[in-house]
Amino acid sequence: MNVAENEIKSVMDKYRKFAVYGxxxxxxxxxxxVPLYMRDHGWEMVGTYPKPHEANGFTIYKSLTEIPKEYRKFIDVFRASEKIPEVVDEAIALGGVEVLWLQLGIHHAAAEAKAEKAGIKVVSNRCLIIEHKKWF
Structure with a gap:
């Protein structure tokens, strides 16, 4: 994680639109x-999921490449830690990703370092709900 504790609020405040991976x-x-909670508190998001589905009015795309650019700057990731290298590779190849947020319990040191080297801010092992309640 290359985002300091005292920077989390400003990151969340800056990115009011994001993509939910998974x-x-x-x-x-x-x-x-978690996306429902964040939407109820003023954030906008779309999601990715391999199978089409309806989820409380969220627009769901099959992959990050289909997501509009304004939502791809911040990606909130719900994938197993061992899948994070694939997510990082996809984000780097796609370009335009500025923040990769790995939800509570998700971390992969090597993949995070690779993302950071590519200029992506990384927050790992943190829940948006917990951080929202803490900072807002």
Whole structure:
């Protein structure tokens, strides 16, 4: 993680639109209710998921490449830690990604270092809901 604790609020404040990598159709999963919470508190987001689905009015795309650029600057990731190298490679290849937020329990030191080297700010092992409640 290359974003300092005292920078988290400003990062969240700057990026009011983001993409949710792995936005689940299952309302019991964090990858569904975290985006709902953030939307209810003024953020806008779209999601990616490999299978088409309806999720509380969120627009779901099959991949990051299909997501409009204004949502791809900040990517909130809900993938297993071992999948993070693939996500980082995709984000770097796509270009335009400024922040990669790895949700609570998700981290991969080598992939994070690769993203940072490519100029991407990385927040890892942090929940947007917890950080929102802490800073806003």
């Amino acid at each position: 936005l689940s159709p299952d309302p019991t999963k964090p990858s569904h209710y």
